Amino acid sequence: MSTAKGFGEGWESLRKDADGQEYMVSCGAHRFWLALPPEEEAFRRARLIFVFSGHGGTGASCNLTRGEASERFRYEMHRAGFGFVCAECSTAAWGDEESTEATLAAAEYCRARGMNTGEKFSLLGFSMGGLGALMFAARHPEKTDRVADVFGITDLDSFLREGFYPEELSKIPLAERQARSPRRLAARYAGIPVLIVHGTEDKIVNISHSETLYAALSAQNSPCRLLKVPGYGHTNEALKVLGPDLGAFFRPDDMI
16 A cells, blocks of 8 residues: 555555545554545645445445446535545444444544544435434534435334345344434434435335434424435435535535
8 A cells, every 4th residue: 555645554546637536544443435636735625524325335335436426426526625535334334333433433533634524523424324424423423513314214123114124134133223213313413413315206215214304303403404306216316416405515604
């Protein structure tokens, strides 16, 4: 592996061109994917967003590297001065402690080297990763600035009963499935801006997951917004129309 920008050993350069630069970075027992704008000063200036991938993805194989719509969104965010981090963890994390700890390790590594994480961390999760981002915030509200949950699972036990991934989810005890259900944990998100996004035609994660979370957060007077995307299902292609809303949400001076 190569050394990059004087931050130490353990940096593997994956790509650098006019649209951005990407690295795999080792930090102790953990690794993470880092995507930045192409400018040299981006290592210090780019505002970092911590990404939680959907099922089957992790690190450099996450939702933001899958398809034209994902790449377009990523490059537009690079042009607006943002970078992305996605920690490597299990591709079937289901909101577990591993995904939280791997992301926390990546965030602390970046912060310790003067990168622009903010005092608290901005989180973006897709599907299973929406659950992961929300569970990070539930476990560490003091470290969370804001969360964007894109067609995320908000009740793990309900998702199992709906018939999805029975071989994986049935191995998680009932009490643990319930403990990893953000819509049961609304009080933990007090004061944290949450943007909830869901396609109206989603056949995998029913939109009721987002509607129930939104209702629970609203009942707590939490700063939240539910954005329904007409005509889209459980697909990254929704980023074609979501880009401006997500970009505005992650600007430090933007509030819902």
